[in-house]
Amino acid sequence: MEAALYDPEWGFYARGGRAGRRGDFITSAEVGPLFGAVVARALDRWWQESGSPRPFVVVEAGAGVGTLARSVLAAAPACSAALRYVLVERSAALRAEHERGLPSVLPVHAFAASNEPEDDDEVVSPVPDGPFTVSLEALPPPGSAHVVLANELLDNLPTRLLERTAQGWAEVFVGEHLEQVLLPTMVEPTIDVAPGARVAWQEAAAQWLRAALETGRRVVVLDYMTTTADMGMRPWREWLRTYRGHERGADVLTDLGSQDITCEVALDQLAAVLEPMRVSDQRSFLIEHGIDELVAEGRAVWERGAATGDLAAMRGRSRVREAEALTDLDGLGAFTVAEWVR
Numbered sequence: 001m002e003a004a005l006y007d008p009e010w011g012f013y014a015r016g017g018r019a020g021r022r023g024d025f026i027t028s029a030e031v032g033p034l035f036g037a038v039v040a041r042a043l044d045r046w047w048q049e050s051g052s053p054r055p056f057v058v059v060e061a062g063a064g065v066g067t068l069a070r071s072v073l074a075a076a077p078a079c080s081a082a083l084r085y086v087l088v089e090r091s092a093a094l095r096a097e098h099e100r101g102l103p104s105v106l107p108v109h110a111f112a113a114s115n116e117p118e119d120d121d122e123v124v125s126p127v128p129d130g131p132f133t134v135s136l137e138a139l140p141p142p143g144s145a146h147v148v149l150a151n152e153l154l155d156n157l158p159t160r161l162l163e164r165t166a167q168g169w170a171e172v173f174v175g176e177h178l179e180q181v182l183l184p185t186m187v188e189p190t191i192d193v194a195p196g197a198r199v200a201w202q203e204a205a206a207q208w209l210r211a212a213l214e215t216g217r218r219v220v221v222l223d224y225m226t227t228t229a230d231m232g233m234r235p236w237r238e239w240l241r242t243y244r245g246h247e248r249g250a251d252v253l254t255d256l257g258s259q260d261i262t263c264e265v266a267l268d269q270l271a272a273v274l275e276p277m278r279v280s281d282q283r284s285f286l287i288e289h290g291i292d293e294l295v296a297e298g299r300a301v302w303e304r305g306a307a308t309g310d311l312a313a314m315r316g317r318s319r320v321r322e323a324e325a326l327t328d329l330d331g332l333g334a335f336t337v338a339e340w341v342r
């Protein structure tokens with residue numbers, strides 16, 4: 001999974017793989033600007049709850065080409081002037097898109113201290129009005145952010161794969177000829193499943209969460225989640241999937257680098273790092289942060305401008321459709337939103 005997705009030359013993301021209508025899979029951010037508009041409202045609430053700090057540093061991890069960042073900024077949240085929005089993206093090919101339409105700044109400004117003078121004699125240069133964005137390859141230093149947000153990142157992190165055998169647990173490795181090889185393992189998931197059952201052991205996701213909790217005070221993860229026990233009861237190819245051109249792809253060990261590989265995220269394995277403060281589904285999260293109000297505004301704009309069919313009216317109408325897709329409990333609306341606050 002590591003090589004197939006992230007090899008700098010042959011990996012899926014180096015060879016043009018991406019989210020989006022013209023890409024390989026659709027994410028909430030790529031459905032349209034409404035998701036970002038709701039995230040902008042959530043950011044405002046978290047900003048106000050933490051005393052309206054300035055700067056307000058938000059890290060979006062696994063930012064892809066920067067679509068969510070563009071929608072958040074376009075929504076002009078109240079925290080805009082304070083906002084330092086850090087896009088963290090591992091793929092250089094996708095990072096190269098971050099400058100398109102985003103107000104960039106050198107990283108040093110993103111982490112500039114607050115302009116509240118600590119001591120009366122000290123002259124502190126004012127923090128310039130944002131919003132600014134910064135593009136990084138990896139998470140910024142510990143303690144540098146207020147919020148760390150990740151949409152559909154953890155399902156894309158390489159996972160280990162375990163199989164229950166008659167003798168106990170074994171780990172599935174990939175052999176020289178791309179065959180599956182079972183080897184003994186020290187990892188012992190505490191679930192009771194029949195021999196032949198497999199589970200993902202998502203060490204990289206747990207490590208990412210540990211790092212994110214060091215980076216930011218609030219960590220919010222949106223993804224398709226399940227539990228280790230649930231994985232053990234289902235066919236493994238159902239929760240470890242491939243995608244290409246919006247279709248389910250081939251077996252994970254074929255067409256390496258030309259299809260996305262994604263694994264449902266075991267929430268219990270994340271909770272073992274730290275119990276989340278809140279867990280909800282995406283539909284409830286979006287409603288809590290005002291999606292219905294944004295849709296009502298859109299509908300009103302559409303009704304006023306329907307006769308002329310102007311651009312604002314069309315955008316208003318598309319909000320209704322976007323909301324349906326984002327809150328659909330048979331689709332994106334059923335995704336899990338897990339929040340940790342330190």
Ligand SMILES: C[S@@+](CC[C@H](N)C(=O)[O-])C[C@H]1O[C@@H](n2cnc3c(N)ncnc32)[C@H](O)[C@@H]1O
Pocket residue numbers: 013019027028029030061062063064065067088089090091094137138150151152153156157
């Ligand atoms: C499924 S895509 C989601 C993109 C975007 N968040 C969205 O919702 O459209 C996952 C992205 O995470 C990136 N990624 C994977 N591992 C990463 C890491 N350790 N740090 C930052 N980005 C990473 C991938 O390159 C890819 O662009």
